[in-house]
Amino acid sequence: MSKKRIKISATYNDFSSQLKSLRSFDQVNQTNFQNKKLSKKQLHILSESTFFSAFREYENFIRDVFLLYTQEKKRMSGAKVVSYLQPKDFFHAENLIKSSMPFLDWNSPDTIIERSELYLKDGYPIKALYTTNKSSLSSYKKIRNHIAHNSTESMNSFKKVLRGYFGTNPLVIPSVGEYLLLTSKTDQNKYHLLEFFDLLEDMANGIK
Numbered sequence: 001m002s003k004k005r006i007k008i009s010a011t012y013n014d015f016s017s018q019l020k021s022l023r024s025f026d027q028v029n030q031t032n033f034q035n036k037k038l039s040k041k042q043l044h045i046l047s048e049s050t051f052f053s054a055f056r057e058y059e060n061f062i063r064d065v066f067l068l069y070t071q072e073k074k075r076m077s078g079a080k081v082v083s084y085l086q087p088k089d090f091f092h093a094e095n096l097i098k099s100s101m102p103f104l105d106w107n108s109p110d111t112i113i114e115r116s117e118l119y120l121k122d123g124y125p126i127k128a129l130y131t132t133n134k135s136s137l138s139s140y141k142k143i144r145n146h147i148a149h150n151s152t153e154s155m156n157s158f159k160k161v162l163r164g165y166f167g168t169n170p171l172v173i174p175s176v177g178e179y180l181l182l183t184s185k186t187d188q189n190k191y192h193l194l195e196f197f198d199l200l201e202d203m204a205n206g207i208k
C-alpha cells in the first residue's frame with residue numbers, strides 16, 4: 001500500500017534522495033563502460049532501467065504532492081495553496097479524485113494540467129510548470145510508455161520522439177537506452193538521460 005504522506009518537505013526530500021541515487025548509479029555505469037567492465041548493450045539496458053526508475057519515482061512524487069495540496073498543505077516556502085476539495089485525509093483525497101476510475105494517471109502532462117485546474121485554485125502551483133514543460137514531458141512519457149509496453153502503438157509514438165531529434169525517421173531505430181545516451185541538441189555536454197534528470201529536478205523544485 002502507498003505511504004501516507006503528511007508533509008511536502010518529506011515527499012520532496014525522499015524524491016531528491018532517490019534521484020541523486022539514480023544519478024550516481026548512471027555515473028557508475030558510465031565509468032564501468034569506459035573501463036570496459038560493461039558492454040555498450042549492457043550500458044543501454046542499464047540506462048533504460050535508470051530512466052524508468054526515475055520516471056516512476058517522479059510519478060510517485062507528483063501524486064503525493066498533488067494529494068497534499070488538495071488538503072491545502074503549505075508549500076515549502078510557506079505559500080498557501082487553495083483547494084476545491086475538502087478531503088478528510090491523504091487517501092480520502094485520492095479516492096475523491098479517483099471516483100469510479102480504476103486508477104489515476106500521473107504521467108500525462110495534459111491530464112495533470114486538467115486535474116490541477118479542476119481541484120486547485122488557478123491550478124497553483126502545478127499548472128504553470130506543467131504548461132511550460134509540456135512538450136518535453138510528453139516526449140518523456142512516450143519513451144516511458146515504450147519501455148513499459150513495447151507495442152506497435154508505443155513504437156510509433158517513440159518514432160515521433162526520434163523524428164524530433166533526427167529531423168527524419170532514422171534508417172536504424174535505436175533502442176530506448178541508446179537514444180537516452182545520444183547527445184542533447186540543447187547542451188552538447190549532456191546526453192538525454194542527464195537532461196531528463198535535470199528536468200525532473202527542476203519540476204520538483206518548482207512544485208515543492
